[in-house]
Amino acid sequence: MKIALGSDHGGINLKSKIKELLDEKGIEYHDFGPDSTDSVDYPDFAKEVAYSVTNGEYDRGILICGTGIGMSIAANKVKGIRAALCHDVFSAKATRLHNNSNILTMGERVVGSELALEIARTWLDTGFEGERHQRRIDKISQLED
Numbered sequence: 001m002k003i004a005l006g007s008d009h010g011g012i013n014l015k016s017k018i019k020e021l022l023d024e025k026g027i028e029y030h031d032f033g034p035d036s037t038d039s040v041d042y043p044d045f046a047k048e049v050a051y052s053v054t055n056g057e058y059d060r061g062i063l064i065c066g067t068g069i070g071m072s073i074a075a076n077k078v079k080g081i082r083a084a085l086c087h088d089v090f091s092a093k094a095t096r097l098h099n100n101s102n103i104l105t106m107g108e109r110v111v112g113s114e115l116a117l118e119i120a121r122t123w124l125d126t127g128f129e130g131e132r133h134q135r136r137i138d139k140i141s142q143l144e145d
Contacts, residue, residue: 019031021121
């Protein structure tokens, strides 16, 4: 599995902890930035991560901003992206099982780092159930046309 990472200035600290988790799990990743806490525009990083997932360069993505909301909205504008904003473990598991989400978004100012790591770990480790859920995902994809 290969992961595309991105944040804005409000999510850079949590992103560094996610990178440590990915290193521990031996998961390959690329950090699309930023690499400082200088103010940046989150849609720029959401776009880079989302397109890298839809073009197949990366299997999934993780985006972090202050709340996770802006990243989720921006990433979901890209055709083929199913970005899920998760601030609890149940949602992280459900969005992989049922929605086959390909981008996880979180808010550094909303969720503590230990919980965020558990959310990310769950999201990374959970597969897609398929079957009846695929039919629903196909209907979501039709909305993009």
